Amino acid sequence: MIEQEITSVPIEEKMKESYLNYSLSVIISRALPDVRDGLKPVHRRILYATKKLGLIPNKPHKKSARIVGEVLGKYHPHGDAAVYDAMVRMAQYFSQRYKLIDGHGNFGSIDGDSAAAMRYTEARLAPLSEELLADIEKETINFVDNFDGSLQEPTVLPSRVPNLLVNGSSGIAVGMSTDIPPHNLKEVISALIQLLEDQDLTIEDLMEYIPGPDFPTGGKIIGNDEIKKAYRTGKGRITLRGKTKIEKRSRNCERIVITEIPYQLNKAKLIEEIANTIKKGKVDNVTNVRDESDQDGLRIVIELKSKANTEIILNRLYKYTSLQTTQRINMLALVDQQPEVMDLKTILQHFLDFRREVVTRRTEFELQKSKDRQHILLGLKEAIDNLDKVISIIRNSQKPSTAKKNLQDKLNVSKKQAAAILDMKLQRLVSLERKKITEELTELKEKIEALNSILNEKEVMDDLIKKELIEIKEEYGDERKTEIITDESKAELDESDLIKNEDIVLSFSYNKYLKRTTDIENIRAGKGDYITDIMTGTTRDDLLFFTNTGQVHILKTHKIPEHHGLSTGDPLSDYLKLPLDEEIVDILILTDETKEKYITIATEEGLIKKTVGKEYETTVSSIKAINLNEEDEVIGAKVTDGQQNLLLGTKGGQTIHFSEDSISDTGRNTKGSKGIDLAENDKVISFNLTANSNYVITATADGRATRTDINAYQIQNRNGKGLKTLTNDSYEVIDIITASKEDKLLFVTEEGQLEEAPVSEITETERVGRMYTQFKLDDDKIKEVIRLPQLNKTE
Structure with a gap:
């Protein structure tokens, strides 16, 4: 019988230890994004699994259930609903500033309608996601064992896109939460390029390129003092308002048309909220509220009575409904597996540091491959230059292993070169093929010199990073959707704004x-x-x-x-x-x-x-x-x-x-x-x-x-x-x-x-x-x- 030893442990110590372990697990493995690729583990695994399935932008869509199953079975042993919900959000134009999943089918609506079941919808990677996964096969990032040790998964994606700022992130961990708003890709990359050229730029300097968040649903940000505060401290609260226009209905009648609503606001609930506010008498002189949204865009129509004061009604809608909301900013993300609240410049600098690391590892990988290829070609050239000797060695050898050893000894080539010589086809002996080897060696020499300059000269590496960022900006950049009203006084509506x-x-x-x-x-x-x-x-x-x-x-x-x-x-x-x-x-x-x-x-x-x-x-x-x-x-x-x-x-x-x-x-x-x-x-x-x-x-x-x-x-x-x-x-x-x-x-x-x-x-x-x-x-x-x-x- 095996003797058992029972050790007494105070329950408060055990509870503290268990809670800390749980907290760290939630913080690192679930709730917070990484500052480098801006992704939480579930999103990273979805993109990686979709890539491994070959569902790239130029390939046909496949059932979402297939992707979810791949993620669950290989990398993320949690609930299928949680994985599917995360994937759905990555495909929604109103949730992501730049979509990472290209969805086919019903992926929900801005009215709060749920996506169809995963067995009905189909998906593949959106074009931008390929830039997050670019060069992953070139040993640019570290891989770790998956949950059962049977496969390897990436710890981070070698993203060329500053995804943390571009798509933002929100999440609740234990004792902390993150709320990073989305931004405009062109603006963020412009700021990154300027920071590459001048490390001494202040946050105020960077705000000339990034004036504020840019939400997928547009709207207006009222006042920029809180934006400045958030960019300086990592924390703030901005006022976000829907966009409206006034249309003439008749000579004395007008209508208010809402064309954009605040980020993450449910359109159907907003309409219901407006109707309830009218019923309670907080907004008067309204005859009808209806939803005219279609494939051309959002359109909520509020019909007004004759000679109604449109400005007062609008101000009351801002005051009493979610047509004007506040958006919390807390720029918290993982830095070296530790949660950290960062200012704007720090986040941008972390991304640039990560790009330097990725480019360095990619360059080292390509350099080694080039050197290996050069080594083989030098062996082949040596063999062609001593062709009669090579034929004699091979003819007089009893078996391939002996021929390989004899080639090493008599031609002074390496084991790999000897193997390549033995595998060389006779067609390589024609003059044209011999010329190709010489030309390839010349090209490889130039490439190796270029790769070495990237590794040894900071300016060359930064120019390469800048060039790749400009390519991303030109390929995927678009114009700002959210307008910024710098007048801070318009954020807070006092009672006089609601009175004719x-x-x-x-x-x-x-x-x-x-x-x-x-x-x-x-x-x-x-x-x-x-x-x-x-x-x-x-x-x-x-x-x-x-x-x-x-x-x-x-x-x-x-x-x-x-x-x-x-x-x-x-x-x-x-x-x-x-x-x-x-x-x-x-x-x-x-x-x-x-x-x-x-x-x-x-x-x-x-x-x-x-x-x-x-x-x-x-x-x-x-x-x-x-x-x-x-x-x-x-x-x-x-x-x-x-x-x-x-x-x-x-x-x-x-x-x-x-x-x-x-x-x-x-x-x-x-x-x-x-x-x-x-x-x-x-x-x-x-x-x-x-x-x-x-x-x-x-x-x-x-x-x-x-x-x-x-x-x-x-x-x-x-x-x-x-x-x-x-x-x-x-x-x-x-x-x-x-x-x-x-x-x-x-x-x-x-x-x-x-x-x-x-x-x-x-x-x-x-x-x-x-x-x-x-x-x-x-x-x-x-x-x-x-x-x-x-x-x-x-x-």
């Missing part, structure tokens, strides 16, 4: 109804309501709602539906949910013009600050406009241009009129400057711009009001105590407003009464003149006064 840009008019009422229309004549308030704000802008602008707490709530104007005719709009609560402690003090519209001006804010404690409008550009729904002291509140916000005069009014009846240019502009997250020096217990209650105003209106809680000429409030220095506007300090001032004679004011009472009064009917007095009663209120009080826009309709 049109002029709008917005109105806001006292009862907080918001309405959007295109015609100012359509603005009207509901019964018992008044329009308090009218703003003009576009559908790409933002509404800014400033609140007493210093916050600004942002509403995109395009999100407000357009209202027509007698509509009074929708409640603001449909669009904004304000916190209970916040109250709107002013509404501004952020237009392109406003962004170049200032937004100026005033607070109860007399602070005033201005900030460039651009700082209010944001993608969030709420931002801070000012840093407030604990007890302070915002009382107003206005758009200014740096040249305005500002008027602050206080609850104690003080006013200060000063120039805006005395305030320095600051960022949003600041407190601002002192506008008025307040008395104890006083606070600012109004903030006005005095341009285009004739009067200052002062109103009190008990219904009194006066109007005073604006010139009575002379310009002062900021941060002073200001001027009085009341004769009696006991009055409770509610508001101090600037207005013109044509304006109307809305007086609002604590009990909710709304009283409209023309400015012209308010008694005009001196600045500190007597206050006159405007309304008899009994037990009610005025709580606020609003200057109404001059267009104000009620029902």
Whole structure:
């Protein structure tokens, strides 16, 4: 009985060892391409097996099952489906930039249809594949035993084609993956030739010849910064977009036609995706989507409604469907059986180094064959020159072996030469044949010298490599299919790209109804309501709602539906949910013009600050406009241009009129400057711009009001105590407003009464003149006064 020894091994060590072995096997033997020929083992074996079957481009196709069986039985003992799927991809024009297998039959479609079963399809090598296999019989690469040791297979193909970049590669190994996009053959070879001539070229220099990937399905790459990053670091992410054109359907109708789609995108799924996006309302004004693709090319037609905005619809298709996708780049490949992420120049250099190795081995093989042939011919020449002696030696020899030895001894020839002399036919003795031997020797001498120069002179070898590359370029090169748009800004579509840009008019009422229309004549308030704000802008602008707490709530104007005719709009609560402690003090519209001006804010404690409008550009729904002291509140916000005069009014009846240019502009997250020096217990209650105003209106809680000429409030220095506007300090001032004679004011009472009064009917007095009663209120009080826009309709 054989004794058994059991050794205990910690399970974590055994698992680690087994996992590492598995990882290495997947990395080297399955998932990653070799930097030299750009092939994974399965693809290399398919091409080699097809070549061994004699299925070259000028021979008839044979059943795919025959090729798959050859690969499985001799080199690749895995599933037949995996081998066939790999072969199918090598034959698909939409998967490979340059096909390596010439397929005959149904090899699948860009709609995602599977290829027919391998028993139905036929295949052979594509012409380019012969360039990958060229010189394989000349000991240019190493062979190793196959899986069962019965045959030999190549470790790499002696490719003349820079296949790793030209056809790209993708694969997932253990803990790593590769995504190398395809490139244009002419461009890659042009870069290789330049690198052969100048080893000091930078990646930027090489990009003059290789501007970016070139996909078999065409399309557009948007922006080249990520291409540069990927070529410098080996990693990046590019934005890829389908190609479209606009066709006129009738005088007012157009159609969008998609002629190319992003790489590896399923056409049928894209059409389904577009249809679903239309159903969900993300893309509108579309009447029909259909596939008109045929043998002439891809054609997806999107019919649009009359006067639809084609640019907006296209942008929405890019945003919400796979018509625009991102393509990951990770240029990882095997270098000396080790995975390595490489930049563009490194990959090109590895290929050139490999070509030098292949050419060196091929040249050494041809040199040895030439020398062997020369050696034989020299023996034959020696025999012909000593023909009588040779005949005598052969005639006097008892057997061939003796004749061979005697020839070696008496003619001073080698064993191989002696054998060749014995095998020489008598016809070689005629003068013409003797001349051929002499000429062949001369040719061989020249060939040997040429081969030696290739091996001994780097310039000669590089010229030969360059010549062969140019031949490949001229034979198989084609024009670029993928367009590169260098404008990086077009890669990311923001919300404005998805919105039709049109002029709008917005109105806001006292009862907080918001309405959007295109015609100012359509603005009207509901019964018992008044329009308090009218703003003009576009559908790409933002509404800014400033609140007493210093916050600004942002509403995109395009999100407000357009209202027509007698509509009074929708409640603001449909669009904004304000916190209970916040109250709107002013509404501004952020237009392109406003962004170049200032937004100026005033607070109860007399602070005033201005900030460039651009700082209010944001993608969030709420931002801070000012840093407030604990007890302070915002009382107003206005758009200014740096040249305005500002008027602050206080609850104690003080006013200060000063120039805006005395305030320095600051960022949003600041407190601002002192506008008025307040008395104890006083606070600012109004903030006005005095341009285009004739009067200052002062109103009190008990219904009194006066109007005073604006010139009575002379310009002062900021941060002073200001001027009085009341004769009696006991009055409770509610508001101090600037207005013109044509304006109307809305007086609002604590009990909710709304009283409209023309400015012209308010008694005009001196600045500190007597206050006159405007309304008899009994037990009610005025709580606020609003200057109404001059267009104000009620029902």
